[in-house]
Amino acid sequence: MLKPMLAASLLLAATGAAFADPIEGQWRTRSGSTAEIADCGGAYCITMKTGPHAGKEIGRFSAAGGGSYTGTVTDPASDKTYKGKGSLDGNSFRMGGCVLGGLICRNETWTRM
16 A cells, blocks of 8 residues: 555656746856746746846746747846747747837847756
8 A cells, every 4th residue: 555655646746847837947148147937826937046137037927838938028227127928949948028019129048057
């Protein structure tokens, strides 16, 4: 009886790790700083961990399916928030924010650490 319970516990623990979204983790920004993307209650919060803006939350995304994400991006230098989107491709996360209905956009590609 103990062996089946232990096997079920191990399977449940492994399954929980499998449900982690692939966007979560540590990322190297274009400037060389480190950012962390973590679950923050139904969304994924992006927080700078190193660099001149360490500690600032600079984005909040929700999964849109197929490796795409939508939400908001905040420029840490000006504290202005923009409509944002992101896409995951292997160990690269391309994200950006737009104004004027998408007419003017700024994008960056980050690399998973």
